[in-house]
Amino acid sequence: MIEISFEQKNDLGLKYVRDxxxxxxxYGGKRLKEEGFYSPRQxxxxxxxxxxxxxxxxxxxxxxxxxxxxxHRLSGLKELTASITGCESRALSEVELFELTALCRRFQAxxxxxxxxxGYEKLAEIDFQPxxxxxxxxxxxxxxxxxxxxxxxxxxxxxKARRQKRTLEKQLKEADAPREMLLRSRQExxxxxEDALSQIYADMSLALRPYTGLLLNNTGAAGRLDAAxxxxxxxxxxxxxxxxxxxxxxxxxxxxxxxxxxxxxxxGRSFVPVxxxxxxxxxxxxxxxxxxxxxAMKTIVLNTALALSGCFVFAKAAQIPMFDRLELxxxxxxxxxxxxxxxxxxxxxxxxxxxxxxxGDFSFIAMDEFARGTNAQEGAAIARGVxxxxxxxxxxxxxxxxxxxxxxxxxxxxxxxxLRNLPEGEHGGGTETDRLRRIEQAMDYGLIPVENEADCxxxxxxxxxxxxxxxxxxxxxxx
Amino acid sequence: xxxxxxxxxxxxxxxxxxxxxxxxxxxxxxxxxxxAAKGGPPLALTSIxxxxxxxxxxxxxxxxxxxxxxxxxxxxxxELLPLCDVSREILAATGLYTSLGEVxxxxxxxxxYVQLAGPGIVExxxxxxxxxAAFGAGCILIDGALNRKSPLxxxxxxxxxxxxxxSLDRDMDKVxxxxxxAAALLSLPEMKLPVPDPGRLTRISKAGEKEEIAAPAxxxxxxxxxxxxLSGALTESAAKAFLRNGGEKEGLTILVxxxxxxxxxxxxxxxxxxxxxxxAVLKGSRLAGITVNAVSSGGxxxxxxxxxxxxxxAVPVPVWDVMADD
Numbered sequence: 144m145i146e147i148s149f150e151q152k153n154d155l156g157l158k159y160v161r162d163x164x165x166x167x168x169x170y171g172g173k174r175l176k177e178e179g180f181y182s183p184r185q186x187x188x189x190x191x192x193x194x195x196x197x198x199x200x201x202x203x204x205x206x207x208x209x210x211x212x213x214x215h216r217l218s219g220l221k222e223l224t225a226s227i228t229g230c231e232s233r234a235l236s237e238v239e240l241f242e243l244t245a246l247c248r249r250f251q252a253x254x255x256x257x258x259x260x261x262g263y264e265k266l267a268e269i270d271f272q273p274x275x276x277x278x279x280x281x282x283x284x285x286x287x288x289x290x291x292x293x294x295x296x297x298x299x300x301x302x303k304a305r306r307q308k309r310t311l312e313k314q315l316k317e318a319d320a321p322r323e324m325l326l327r328s329r330q331e332x333x334x335x336x337e338d339a340l341s342q343i344y345a346d347m348s349l350a351l352r353p354y355t356g357l358l359l360n361n362t363g364a365a366g367r368l369d370a371a372x373x374x375x376x377x378x379x380x381x382x383x384x385x386x387x388x389x390x391x392x393x394x395x396x397x398x399x400x401x402x403x404x405x406x407x408x409x410x411g412r413s414f415v416p417v418x419x420x421x422x423x424x425x426x427x428x429x430x431x432x433x434x435x436x437x438x439a440m441k442t443i444v445l446n447t448a449l450a451l452s453g454c455f456v457f458a459k460a461a462q463i464p465m466f467d468r469l470e471l472x473x474x475x476x477x478x479x480x481x482x483x484x485x486x487x488x489x490x491x492x493x494x495x496x497x498x499x500x501x502x503g504d505f506s507f508i509a510m511d512e513f514a515r516g517t518n519a520q521e522g523a524a525i526a527r528g529v530x531x532x533x534x535x536x537x538x539x540x541x542x543x544x545x546x547x548x549x550x551x552x553x554x555x556x557x558x559x560x561x562l563r564n565l566p567e568g569e570h571g572g573g574t575e576t577d578r579l580r581r582i583e584q585a586m587d588y589g590l591i592p593v594e595n596e597a598d599c600x601x602x603x604x605x606x607x608x609x610x611x612x613x614x615x616x617x618x619x620x621x622x
Numbered sequence: 623x624x625x626x627x628x629x630x631x632x633x634x635x636x637x638x639x640x641x642x643x644x645x646x647x648x649x650x651x652x653x654x655x656x657x658a659a660k661g662g663p664p665l666a667l668t669s670i671x672x673x674x675x676x677x678x679x680x681x682x683x684x685x686x687x688x689x690x691x692x693x694x695x696x697x698x699x700x701e702l703l704p705l706c707d708v709s710r711e712i713l714a715a716t717g718l719y720t721s722l723g724e725v726x727x728x729x730x731x732x733x734x735y736v737q738l739a740g741p742g743i744v745e746x747x748x749x750x751x752x753x754x755a756a757f758g759a760g761c762i763l764i765d766g767a768l769n770r771k772s773p774l775x776x777x778x779x780x781x782x783x784x785x786x787x788x789s790l791d792r793d794m795d796k797v798x799x800x801x802x803x804a805a806a807l808l809s810l811p812e813m814k815l816p817v818p819d820p821g822r823l824t825r826i827s828k829a830g831e832k833e834e835i836a837a838p839a840x841x842x843x844x845x846x847x848x849x850x851x852l853s854g855a856l857t858e859s860a861a862k863a864f865l866r867n868g869g870e871k872e873g874l875t876i877l878v879x880x881x882x883x884x885x886x887x888x889x890x891x892x893x894x895x896x897x898x899x900x901x902a903v904l905k906g907s908r909l910a911g912i913t914v915n916a917v918s919s920g921g922x923x924x925x926x927x928x929x930x931x932x933x934x935x936a937v938p939v940p941v942w943d944v945m946a947d948d
Contacts, residue, residue, distance in 0.1 A: 221715075238700050238726055241712035292711035292731060305709060305732065312733045333707040333734070 145180035145451060145469050155471070156402040156445050160454070163401075164373040167214055169222035170362045171369025178370065180451045183465035183505065186388060191267035192371065192453035193385055198262040199368075199375035205261055210372070213260065216253040217369050220246065220362070227358045234345035241291035243351070243358075244281040247274040248289055250361055257368065269364045269371075277354040280347055293343055301343065304335035374454050383455035386446075387462040393421040393447065393507065393539050398458035400442040415588035416458075417442045419557060421539050425530045427550040428543040428590075430559025431602030435588040436543040437511055439559065443541060444471065444509045464539065467504035470496040473511035486516035493529070500536045508533065508540040515545070527552060556594070560587035562602050575611070582609050625649075625942055626656035628911040629761060634751060634780040635910070636670075636764040638808075640801055644787040645915035647687050649944045650765055658691035663760030664729075666695040668740035668750060670766050688738060688765075690730045695759050697750055699723045699739040708734030713757055718746045727753055738765055781908045782808060785944075786933070787915030788924050794932065797924075802936040803888040805909055807881040809939075812906030815877065817851045824851045826877075841869035849875045849902075854883065861886035865893060872898030880905045911940040 152158045166172045181189035202210050223246055226239040235243070254271045257263060279285075284294055295302040311329040315322065377383065381401060397416035404414035417439045419426075430436050446456040450463040472492045483491065489510075496508055514525040523546035530552045533540045542549065550556040562585050573581075608617060629635040635653075639646035657665045667690065690696060690708055698706065699722035700715075709732040718725040718741045725741055741750060747764070754762050766782070786801040788794075818824050823835040826849040835841060835850075841864065844850060848871070852860075856878060864870065876894075878884060880903050884891075895901075914933050916926035926946050934941045 236700075237703065237710075237712055238715060238724075242715060245715075290711050290713045290729070308709070308732055308734075336709065337704075337707075 144182060145448075145466070147180075147448065147469060147471070151471055155441060155448065156400055157448055159402040160377075160445070160449060164370070164377055164454075166369045166373045167218035168220040168365055168369050170220065170366030171217070171373060173222075174363075174366035174370040175373070178453060180448070180469075181453060181465070183467060186465050189388055189451070189453055189465075193388075193455075195266050195269070195367070195371040196374045196378065196453070196455060197385055198266055199260075199372050200378060202260050202262060203375055203379055209256065209259065213253065213256045214369075214372055216249065216256060217365055217372075219249050220253075220365055224359070224362065227355055227362070230348040230351045231355055234341070234348045235351075237291065237340070237344065240281060240344060240347060243277070244291050245289055246358075247278045247281060250274045251278070253365075266368070266371075269368050271361050271364050272357045274357070274361070277351055277358065280350045280354075293340060297343055298339055301336065301339035304332055304339050307332040308336060378455035381457060383457055384460060386450035386456045386458075388450065388465055390462060390464050391423040391539070392462065393419075393443070393464055394460070394462040395419055395443060395446060395456075395458050396460040398442050398446050398456065398461070400438060400445055401457050403438055403441070412583060417590060419443060419590055420555070421541055422554055423537070423539055424535070424554035425533050425540040425542060425552070426555040426557060427530070427553040428541060428557050428559070429545070429550060431561035431586070432606045433582055434559035434561050434586055434602070436559055438588070439557075439590055440509055440511055440541060440543055444469065444507075447507055464505070464507070466507045466539075468496070468499050468506040470499075470506050470508040472496065472508065472513060484516060486514065489513060489516070497532075500538055503537070506538040508538050510540070510542045510544075512543055512545065519546075522546060523548060550593075555592065557590045558593045560589045560591055562605055563587045572611070578609055578611050582606065585609075623940075624656055625652055625944065626660065628783060628940060628942075629653065629763075629781055632761065632779060632781040632910070634762040634764065636766040636780065636782045638766045638782050638784045640784065640786040640797075640804060641790045643789040643915065643919040644785040645913055645944050646765070646785040648915070649783060649785050649913045649942075650763065651687070651689055652944055653763060654688070654690065654694070657761070657763075658694070663758055664694045666697070666754040666757075666759035666762045667736070667738060668697040668725075668747075668762070668764055669738040670740060670742060670744070670747070670764060688736050689733065690736050691733050692730050694730050695727065695754055695757055696730065696736050696738065697725050697727050697740050697754070698737060700726050702737040702739050703728075706734065706736040708732050708736060714753055716741075716750065716753055718743075718749065725750070727757065729757070740764070781910035783911050783913065784808060784909060785913045785915070788918035788922060788929070789915070789920060792918075792920075792922055794924050794929060797929075798932045798936050800888060801912065801933065803891060805912060805937045805939065806891075807884055807901075808907055808909040810881055810901050810903045810906060813849075813875070813877055813902040813904065815849070815851075815904070817853070817877070817904070819853060822853055824853075825849075826851055838863055838867045841867040844869055844871055844874060846871045846873035849877050851877045852883070853879070855885045856883060857885045858887050858890060861890040861894065865890070870894055870897040870899050873900075874898075875900045875902050877902050877904065879903065881907065909939055911942060912937060913942045913944045915945050916943065917945065 147155070147157065161175070164175060166175060199210070221242060223242055226235055226243055229235055229239065250271065251274055254273065257271055281291070282288070283297070293301065295305050308329060311325055311332055315325050315329065396418050398418070399414050399416050407414050415435070419439070428436050428439060446458055446461060447463050448469060450456050450461060451466065470492070472489055496506060500506055513529060514522040517525070526542070526544055526546045526549050530542065530549050534552065534554065542553070604617070604620060607620070637646050637650050654665060654667070667688070697716065699720045701722040703726060708730040710728040711731050712726060712728050714727040716725045716727060720739055720742055722739050741747060751762055784801070784805060786797060788797065790797045790800060818832055825833045825835055825844055828847045856876065876899060884901065912933060914930050916924040916929045926943055930941055930943045
């Protein structure tokens with residue numbers, strides 16, 4: 144089972160994307176929450192969900208107004224699960240019966256619109272049932288009104304009580320009537336009306352019981368439709384593509400991280416899309432400091448997580464294996480709160496990941512500068528050992544590292560292109576913002592596959608220089 | 623002239639009380655009764671918060687004090703619905719919540735008593751007004767609070783009716799003066815002016831120059847014809863400090879958001895107005911009339927005629943004794 148903590152969702156940008164999935168009814172929001180991640184056993188379900196998004200995306204293309212009208216109708220649905228299931232065990236109140244009437248009326252108007260969508264019959268698990276049955280109970284006279292009122296003729300008791308009440312009120316309006324007696328009689332008539340209504344509400348609730356399943360089916364369908372529509376609208380707005388699922392190789396073509404891309408855009412820069420092919424085994428990612436290794440890694444993990452939660456991905460093309468687990472082994476600030484060093488936290492998370500591998504799970508393991516928190520020599524040895532261990536495991540591993548000698552052990556090695564087109568002359572001048580901008584301009588964030596023999600690039604000193612480190616210190620470093 | 627004429631033509635009216643037992647509910651019920659007799663598009667009722675229910679002395683049972691007529695609309699909290707004895711058609715669940723549940727709109731399908739607890743937030747009243755209008759309401763009548771904070775401030779089309787009575791004080795003079803003071807605050811002229819925000823105390827000169835007043839001593843700089851904008855409340859101590867520092871100048875206007883921001887006592891108010899200081903509000907209200915109740919809950923009572931006469935002499939709006947004229 145894939146578990147990603149709240150902090151990790153935030154850090155990955157998963158929350159950013161979720162916040163942009165705009166559901167319009169409470170059932171849609173609930174559906175997204177419950178949907179979670181699909182496991183390898185749920186591959187068919189995942190494909191059906193992706194089919195739904197594809198169908199709605201096509202419908203948005205061919206009849207946008209109708210789809211948006213349907214979405215508007217979905218937005219009128221209220222969360223009434225407690226009342227729907229409530230009739231199984233108790234009498235509903237007049238407000239609940241009113242709400243159910245309004246819900247059924249809304250379904251009555253919405254269902255034909257949904258059924259008119261091109262491809263409606265192909266939408267998986269979105270099969271609205273007519274609500275005539277429950278409406279016959281809630282509005283037996285067939286008034287068609289949106290309000291809720293029990294007519295006098297519903298039971299003889301109610302008719303009698305209301306008749307009495309009306310007669311007494313008429314008498315009360317006549318000035319000379321003995322008010323005291325009349326008021327007392329009116330109280331009795333009011334009580335009789337209340338009793339009659341209580342009985343009617345109880346009978347109605349009982350009669351609604353057989354329709355609990357039907358109503359829950361409809362609210363569930365509304366939720367699925369709303370959620371899939373939110374995914375389709377986001378996919379259309381951001382040019383997302385449908386991911387292929389399954390296999391053992393993770394492939395992404397020109398993938399983007401929407402949150403980072405938006406932040407870059409604000410600064411007048413554009414995101415360099417990430418293209419990568421990660422086969423089963425270990426892929427090592429190396430590159431200069433500030434070269435975007437973490438960005439590339441986040442982009443790959445985010446899009447993998449999105450695909451496995453039934454969303455389209457921010458890429459031109461994608462093939463995502465059905466993983467049992469997504470293991471994110473990076474520096475986590477919650478470790479310190481747990482009394483762990485960052486190194487300790489990493490090792491514990493790795494142990495957990497290894498345990499699941501030994502249990503036969505198929506994992507995607509992303510490690511951002513694993514073992515960097517300890518001395519370089521031991522850290523490198525640990526990183527190399529881990530690569531060796533993971534090489535023949537049932538896992539796709541992506542390891543970003545500065546340690547030499549790890550890439551040679553891996554199945555694949557990507558390098559961030561790093562510093563290119565360095566400007567001549569003084570590098571460290573100007574304000575801090577100037578220096579950062581200079582690095583951004585000189586940096587090529589693209590990934591290139593390299594031969595395994597290559598070691599990690601040596602750009603750290605140049606970065607120090609460009610960040611304006613004192614010449615005296617630089618000199619000492621060079622010596 | 624009928625009592626109902628006070629609110630004639632106003633799409634929304636609010637009942638305010640000077641104290642408990644001032645006769646606010648009696649006045650409200652009278653308006654409802656006269657409205658029912660007149661006919662026309664249905665009256666819609668709600669309240670700001672909840673007023674306590676009363677005990678029916680005749681039958682010895684708890685019963686709500688407001689009597690509604692068939693066809694009228696009302697909004698109340700869902701938990702109070704079972705305490706309303708009108709036959710009702712539920713029209714809408716508003717999505718506005720009170721401590722007693724969601725505010726529900728219904729139409730009375732018979733005459734009967736209702737208990738009202740509407741939205742406690744003034745902003746929500748606007749939404750409620752729209753919902754009532756959608757169901758064809760004529761006038762909207764709001765049972766307001768026991769203070770002079772009108773939930774209608776800024777709603778130019780609304781009016782308020784202020785109820786006062788002997789329960790406020792044993793001394794009739796004091797009741798009249800306090801009520802006249804409240805009436806004056808509820809009738810302050812509205813001044814539409816762009817004001818700085820937050821700027822606690824800002825002097826706006828005739829030429830429109832704005833200058834923040836930081837120290838009490840700076841109040842001396844204020845000149846006749848200036849406007850002094852107070853973003854918060856003018857409290858009693860602030861009013862005293864104002865007088866002490868020579869801030870009062872003839873022809874000066876003190877501008878506040880609405881009348882509820884004037885929290886000074888009547889004595890200070892009088893001291894300022896006597897020296898020629900004027901008051902204005904950004905969001906005004908319109909006082910349509912005052913009702914008086916000569917009987918107090920404490921056992922004493924005034925001479926009804928004398929009380930009404932004194933009140934009439936003290937305010938420029940119609941005064942009704944809803945108990946006597948009933």
